[in-house]
Amino acid sequence: MSVSIIIKTLNEQARIGQTLVTAVQGLARLKDKSQENPLGEIIVADSGSTDRTLEIAAEHGARIAQVKPPATGSCGVGPQLGFQYSKYEFLCLMDGDMELDPEFLVAAVAYLNDHPACAGVTGHVVECNLENLEFQRRVQRSSPENRIGDIDRMNGGGLYRRQAVEELGYLSDRNLNGYEEFDLGVRLRKRGWKLNRLDRPFVQHYGHTENAYKLLIRRWRSRYLFGIGQALRASLAEGHFSIFLQELPELRLWFVVYAWWFTAAMLFFILPGLIYPLLVNLLTIALLISVMSLRKSSLRMGVYTVVAWLFNAAGLAAGFAKPRLDPKSWIESKKWEPGEYG
Secondary structure, eight states, X not given: OOEEEEEEESSOTTTHHHHHHHHHHHHHHHHHTOTTOOOEEEEEEESOOOSSHHHHHHHTTOEEEEEOTTOOOOTTHHHHHHHHHOOSSEEEEEETTEEEOTTHHHHHHHHHHHOTTEEEEEEEEEEOOOSSHHHHHHTSTTSTTTOOEEOSOOTTOEEEEXXXXXXXXXXXXXTOSSOHHHHHHHHHHHTTOEEEEEEEEEXXXXXXXXXXXXXXXXXXXXXXXXXXXXXXXXXXXXXXHHHHHHHOHHHHHXXXXXXXXXXXXXXXXXXXXXXXXXXXXXXXXXXXXHHHHHHHTOHHHHHHHHHHHHHHHHHHHHHHTSOOOOTTSOOOEEEEOTTOOO
């Protein structure tokens, strides 16, 4: 009964120290409650940090793997990078701005041992920075991050069974800048495995505190918003395109946005002059914002929702057009063992 904790990082010097402290504590609790004295390891899978993240990780005795050219960091690269250096039967995925609940590993390992058909188990990701509108959305009961029992994905991470991952040939798709958890969930479920969320904490998450609109721009520049398009293209290669269409309602929304854009453009050919099509398009935007503001009970959230639609729909198209690498290929990287940093 052993656990490889894989921590994904990119310039996380502010929080990685406490993240590692809680990871060590989680492994210690697991050992204290087992008569087998299980082994464990902590792997920092880094996507190219330029701050003190790796130095701090080395001070805490973590194993370190960092991507090197031609590989580049992404949401899909991080977990796979850690996986290719891991060795134990359970894999705990978390981010470098999270703090592991001290009792989670004990509960999660026990659950997987008692449920051999389950490939992964997680708990609640407790959002600690709620100033950002994006993280306010995640605390809603209907969000994927809060559903309990059988689930289709483990957003934010959790504990996976190595046996299930090895059946797939790879943990996360290196081509994905987002939606890597959903893609993994689909591949596991197609093979008959289940995923579950316990009604208990998994981690505390200290996400970005910057303005929600700046975060959208950051996610565009980092290509995070390309993730859904990249995952949709991957679904064609893996043969589960129809599952994506059925289980990701946002895809249908982005297609509606495309129809809106097409209609808005056609108005300039159908209506006379420039004033009339501009007026109709502005009224349409105002109506959409009004409807979403009523649904969200907030004008700020209504405006942000419509703006986020535009960014995400554009990201879908850009991501779908991006070429793919073999997701099973070795990720180019360099590694340090404890004491070898620098």
